[in-house]
Amino acid sequence: MKFKLKYLGLAVVLPFLFIYGCKTQKGKFEFVNPKSGSKVLKGEKLQLKVNFNDVAIDSVVYSIDGNVFDRKRDTSSVVFDTEKHGFGSKRLSAKIYAEGKEDIAYSDLLVVPPAPKTYGFEVVNTFPHDSTAFTQGLFYEHGTLFESTGKEERSSLRKVDLTTGKVLQKMEGDGTYFGEGMTVVGDKIYFLTWLNKKGFVYDKANFKLIKSFDYGKSEQGWGLTYDGKQFIKSDGSSNIYFLDPTNLQETSSVRIFDDKGPVDKINELEYVEGKLYANIYDQSKDEVVIIDPVSGVVEGVINFVGLYDGVRKSADNEMNGIAYKAETKTFLVTGKDWTKLFEVRLTER
Template identity: 80%
Template sequence: MKQKLKYLGVVLALPFLFFYSCKTQKGKFEFVNPISGTKVLKGEKLQLKLNFNDAAIDSVVYSVDGDVFDRKTDTTTVAFDTDKHGYGNKRLSAKIYSQGKEDVAYSDLLVVPPAPKAYAFEVVNTYPHDSTAFTQGLYYDNGILYESTGKEDRTSLRKVELKTGKILQKMEGDGTFFGEGMTVVGDKIYFLTWLNKKGFIYDKASLKLLKSFEYGKSQEGWGLTYDGKQFIKSDGSANVYFLDPVSLQETGSLQIFDDNGPVDRINELEYVDGKIYANIYDQSKDEVVIIDPVTGVVEGRINFVGLYDGVRKSADNEMNGIAYKRDTNTLLVTGKDWTKLFEVRLSER
């Protein structure tokens, strides 16, 4: 009964909250330009204009996400340079002082980068792949493919001979965790779990467990790569997280954007020549994006639809797994339970 009364109180309060919100944002003062919900390219300079309804104005304070960027004592337009405020959702506000009273008008912007470049691919080689490998992570080194697989009953860490698909060495999970992305740094393998909020470090030669590490703000483990200075981790959101190379503690995060806004479901990762390559988790398409690790902007997009011609179930057969083959400047790509692994070369369309 206590829970029901609490819920009823929330429901009864909603109309009041909605009315108050509308009154605050759409009172006698409101933005004429830009209209709330407008999408703009980063670098655009906007002229902010308000409807003052002929009121006598004492002053107007303009802010973006709470940070003041201009003040006026009249009703003239104000310039807003999107280049100074990063990507993503931005809340503009104008605090108006008139005849001893204060009011606020709001407008929400979505600041986006230009559309990413489209890349084509050429299949250089096709290799066999274990059809029971629910691929989550992939890494290539000197003829050997390091692969992590998922699902509690099929989680494994393995070394595979690239040309034959033969499993050379294998560590199987104990059924208590769902394996996810992995990467290799030096003589160690770093392996994520999906929902256990921790990852594992293994000896590269023996696949012996050395120790574990805890996650921070990123509650889930999806993809993992290394840029030479720090680890980069995904959790299925539109964010990637940076981890200290020694402690594996999170040191920061970055939101990923394309020309439509935040890019959700960032999955398996690979660091290639200063860029992050990422699978997008989607059952309806096989897609890899190329991300600038400084700005979070998606600079390239590779549509791999049609690459795999094998039998696919209705779900859980998404493309997943990217490894960089440095000696040939090609990518190795596969998917969950795919029977083939492909070596591809990219070219800009």
């Protein structure tokens, strides 16, 4: 489980962003369209309208996030094309020169993508799963599961027989680190820790430590996967991070958006055919999102409510762990301390 402390930063920041985005303007001029705090779909062409209060205008300079995109010497209409800009919070401004003075009007927008497709699931197989495995990472290869588990006292790296759920090989932590996401590339296993900004590389055959690494600027490690060229890491925020395959340092990041805005609590990751599948860390719903890792757009949402019928505590039993079985084009999913692991086929609604 990630403790509530983990979201303290978000709890502080989000209300601030909301207040910032919906601030009222107190100058002589103000945007009538779009009103500050509006949510707009990327691709919309917005007809800008400013209330000039019948003042004789010398000129108006229109900007988005400080970058000028139009100039006028009168109050004639201006169109702002959202397609030319990215997702997220944007600040429109109109700098107005009139009567020998300079004033400015603002409108804060949230640019979002279209609503994602929704998916259900069909259970193909059900397998036993160790109820003491606090699953954080899952990877499938040739009938075998590689699994990482968390909590300092229970962190481990495992090799598991898919069919029986039997643990074939296991390396337990010493209580120092809270184990997190994991992935396999070639003959190596890459394993993150939660709060230590550290990861480890192990030999896949014998679980011997090859090296450790510091993963970069983000404060936490959650999920980890590999897209064939670079690693992709989550930290529980609405960002995903790209890691250099050689030194495993963060090189760039992308923020994740759906039609409602930024999507946070991105957790365990699996890269499949150009898309990123991510567990959402939430006790109240079992949900996986399908992300375009280039744009950060959530293109699909898989609702797994009703999948697991086992006993669940009020906390610490979130759905977590997703692996792709390429030969059948199915997914293997489980949760923290779940007694079952499921092979599922996705169905578009």
